[in-house]
Amino acid sequence: MESSREYPNFPIPGVGAVVLREVEGRTEVLLIRRGSEPMAGGWSLPGGAIELGExxxxxxxxxxxxxTGLMVQPLAEVEIIDIIxxxxxxxxxxxYVVVDILCRVVGGQLLSGTDASxxxxxxxxxxxxxxxxxxxPRACTVIRKALIMNEDLK
Structure with a gap:
């Protein structure tokens, strides 16, 4: 049974990437400006729906x-949350039922693509x-939690 993303028949599983880096003594997080609904035009963590078999x-x-054009290495699950x-x-x-994952960059070049404007x-x-x-507020909470986890991984 197939379901549409808008007015779905059941929740859609997805992922969010909490990508952190250290630059000149400060910590930065990777953000995208959403190019489509939900939240078109707003800033969020990169991510999207999980494809079948993935x-x-x-x-x-x-x-x-x-x-984002960046290749990442997933490090740890930060949180699982419903976005309704x-x-x-x-x-x-x-x-969406989203699994947020703490990641680090391992390659690529920063540029917006697909759903990111x-x-x-x-x-x-x-x-x-x-x-x-x-x-x-949910994204802010996830980022704060990822920062603590990132310190523990150092």
């Missing part, structure tokens, strides 16, 4: 490469629910 790690690597958007009538318009490295101190890189 592992979570494989999807994370593929989606990050497609959206309802329309004005309360119907489920989008429902822009891509940027953002100082984690600038990432919040307000400002230039306004993110959802």
């Amino acid at each position: 592992t979570v790690s494989e999807a994370c690597v593929r989606e990050t490469l497609e959206e 958007y309802r329309d004005a009538m309360g119907r489920v318009q989008y429902h 822009d891509v940027a490295w953002a100082d984690v101190r600038q990432v919040s629910e307000l400002g230039d890189f306004a993110l959802t």
Whole structure:
């Protein structure tokens, strides 16, 4: 049984990549500006739907490469979360179950592609629910959790 991404028959499994790097004593996180719904025009973590026959790690690597031009190595699962958007009538318009993965860059060149209209490295101190890189509260929480995990992996 096939399901549409908009008004799906069941939740769609997806991945999010929390890609961190150290630059001149500060930590940066990789962000994309979404080119399509949900959240078109907003900043978020790279990611997308898992394809049939693909592992979570494989999807994370593929989606990050497609959206940012960067090849990543998945390191650890950060969190699993439901992302549910309802329309004005309360119907489920989008429902994703997303596995967020802490990653590091292993190659490639930064450029926006596929579903991303822009891509940027953002100082984690600038990432919040307000400002230039306004993110959802969920994304901010995931990034904070990934920062702690990243310290433990050093």
